Amino acid sequence: MNNAAPYKGNTTTQMAGRSSTSLAAAEKPAPPRRTRNKPEERHREFVRKAIELFAEVGFEAGTRELAQRLGVTQPLLYRYFPSKDDLIAAVYQEIYVNRWKKEWREGLVDESRPIRERIIAFYEDYASTIFTPEWIRIYLFAGLRGVDINRRYAATVESEILRPITLATRASFGLGGEDPPTPEEVELFWTLQGGIFYYGVREIVYRFPMPVDRPTMIGNAVDTFLAGVGPVLKRLAERDGEAV
Amino acid sequence: MNNAAPYKGNTTTQMAGRSSTSLAAAEKPAPPRRTRNKPEERHREFVRKAIELFAEVGFEAGTRELAQRLGVTQPLLYRYFPSKDDLIAAVYQEIYVNRWKKEWREGLVDESRPIRERIIAFYEDYASTIFTPEWIRIYLFAGLRGVDINRRYAATVESEILRPITLATRASFGLGGEDPPTPEEVELFWTLQGGIFYYGVREIVYRFPMPVDRPTMIGNAVDTFLAGVGPVLKRLAERDGEAV
DNA sequence: CATGTTATTTATCGAACGATAATTAAATAG
DNA sequence: CTATTTAATTATCGTTCGATAAATAACATG
Numbered sequence: 001m002n003n004a005a006p007y008k009g010n011t012t013t014q015m016a017g018r019s020s021t022s023l024a025a026a027e028k029p030a031p032p033r034r035t036r037n038k039p040e041e042r043h044r045e046f047v048r049k050a051i052e053l054f055a056e057v058g059f060e061a062g063t064r065e066l067a068q069r070l071g072v073t074q075p076l077l078y079r080y081f082p083s084k085d086d087l088i089a090a091v092y093q094e095i096y097v098n099r100w101k102k103e104w105r106e107g108l109v110d111e112s113r114p115i116r117e118r119i120i121a122f123y124e125d126y127a128s129t130i131f132t133p134e135w136i137r138i139y140l141f142a143g144l145r146g147v148d149i150n151r152r153y154a155a156t157v158e159s160e161i162l163r164p165i166t167l168a169t170r171a172s173f174g175l176g177g178e179d180p181p182t183p184e185e186v187e188l189f190w191t192l193q194g195g196i197f198y199y200g201v202r203e204i205v206y207r208f209p210m211p212v213d214r215p216t217m218i219g220n221a222v223d224t225f226l227a228g229v230g231p232v233l234k235r236l237a238e239r240d241g242e243a244v
Numbered sequence: 245m246n247n248a249a250p251y252k253g254n255t256t257t258q259m260a261g262r263s264s265t266s267l268a269a270a271e272k273p274a275p276p277r278r279t280r281n282k283p284e285e286r287h288r289e290f291v292r293k294a295i296e297l298f299a300e301v302g303f304e305a306g307t308r309e310l311a312q313r314l315g316v317t318q319p320l321l322y323r324y325f326p327s328k329d330d331l332i333a334a335v336y337q338e339i340y341v342n343r344w345k346k347e348w349r350e351g352l353v354d355e356s357r358p359i360r361e362r363i364i365a366f367y368e369d370y371a372s373t374i375f376t377p378e379w380i381r382i383y384l385f386a387g388l389r390g391v392d393i394n395r396r397y398a399a400t401v402e403s404e405i406l407r408p409i410t411l412a413t414r415a416s417f418g419l420g421g422e423d424p425p426t427p428e429e430v431e432l433f434w435t436l437q438g439g440i441f442y443y444g445v446r447e448i449v450y451r452f453p454m455p456v457d458r459p460t461m462i463g464n465a466v467d468t469f470l471a472g473v474g475p476v477l478k479r480l481a482e483r484d485g486e487a488v
Numbered sequence: 489c490a491t492g493t494t495a496t497t498t499a500t501c502g503a504a505c506g507a508t509a510a511t512t513a514a515a516t517a518g
Numbered sequence: 519c520t521a522t523t524t525a526a527t528t529a530t531c532g533t534t535c536g537a538t539a540a541a542t543a544a545c546a547t548g
Contacts, residue, residue, distance in 0.1 A: 036495055036544050058388060060304050073497055140384055143449045150450040183455035191465040194442025195435035205387045206394040211427035220476055221435040228472025232464055320526055
């Protein structure tokens with residue numbers, strides 16, 4: 001009976017198909033007045049509202065609650081999604097696959113701009129993309145559920161973002177960008193990634209008051225990281241050079 | 245029907261006060277065979293197993309499942325906890341209050357040791373304390389639920405850990421440890437904290453294969469941070485000096 | 489108009505949930 | 519031993535959940 005209403009988005013509970021304008025009807029159970037929509041629109045609308053609802057309360061959100069927000073009846077959901085898990089899968093696809101921007105990688109490997117500028121530009125755009133209740137909360141819900149979404153997404157982050165950043169940074173320190181990044185190097189950049197991501201978790205999930213704005217945080221974090229990562233990368237390169 | 249051994253016997257400690265009755269009797273509908281325990285022990289045992297269960301599946305774990313793991317019946321839980329939410333509150337208390345070590349702060353402000361050593365020692369001990377499924381998963385479950393546990397815990401981290409670290413680091417760079425840390429300075433150290441914490445999230449929640457072990461990760465992260473934070477702290481100090 | 493298709497609703501099932509009341513039996517005191 | 523206390527059980531209530539079957543109504547087509 002708890003359900004402490006963690007994050008509350010706009011509760012736009014408009015009944016699409018059920019607007020019984022005539023209030024005089026106090027004798028009949030109100031005419032059902034249905035609305036027929038095109039399947040594609042319904043599908044998109046269902047996923048959109050499902051994202052909204054799941055972000056608020058998690059995947060244990062009821063299908064009846066979702067149907068109510070959509071202004072339709074609950075069994076209708078099962079015409080568009082065979083099961084609740086299929087609906088959830090559509091939510092994952094929409095958020096974590098369709099919202100990925102391939103320009104991120106492209107911007108990071110653009111050698112015409114200084115490394116600091118590239119990294120900061122990336123993290124500002126990345127943060128503006130994922131620092132939303134929908135993205136972060138559903139990501140954590142999924143991770144706690146044990147779905148493989150997070151593993152797959154993190155693998156993409158590593159190959160499309162962190163490894164390019166590692167090579168570019170290494171090159172900017174004149175450490176040779178030939179050899180593939182070692183796990184230890186990549187882990188170093190994961191720390192930066194995690195530090196910035198966790199800023200979003202504190203802001204959006206814990207709802208911490210954040211006295212420092214995002215650009216400032218990103219600038220300071222990247223500056224600190226770039227000012228300090230040189231010696232560590234060099235040490236790792238020398239050690240691995242000896243070892244091999 | 246409910247014939248199939250309603251209490252699943254030992255999960256772990258079935259420390260019966262008495263090895264009762266003849267064990268040879270095993271043909272009739274099975275005697276209920278109760279065991280009476282002291283309330284305090286029960287209470288502790290219930291919380292312990294609740295932590296285990298909630299860490300696995302979250303707070304929507306059923307009270308029946310918990311009772312089964314404890315080898316007792318479900319209504320018995322309500323003799324020790326008025327409601328499920330009270331049980332959850334006891335879980336929070338046990339994990340996030342009782343496991344806090346005040347030595348963390350003491351070690352960090354011990355000026356007889358170099359700052360790098362202090363910070364690394366802290367994070368290694370801190371990681372060994374909180375990098376467990378119980379700690380991290382329940383922390384995220386709580387955060388997504390919207391309880392204030394996370395806000396309160398983070399406030400403690402900030403005042404007991406990050407502000408002391410900030411002052412100590414500032415002092416180690418000869419930047420004067422008199423003035424209280426600015427929000428921007430503290431945020432800088434939150435990035436380090438978040439980066440290390442997120443290593444635990446990847447390992448324990450996402451179950452990512454982690455090719456770099458914790459001490460190595462911590463050492464590299466702290467080395468990078470300390471090597472780079474000097475200029476940033478100096479810049480912030482100068483700017484604030486002008487402003488005021 | 490009549491007819492067919494199908495989007496949407498009504499009605500309902502079975503399981504699981506948190507919680508309560510009444511009952512039973514283990515420990516304890518006199 | 520008997521009487522008392524209370525830990526632990528059995529039985530059950532009301533609700534909510536995901537999902538299915540059957541009935542109904544909106545739209546397209548002729």
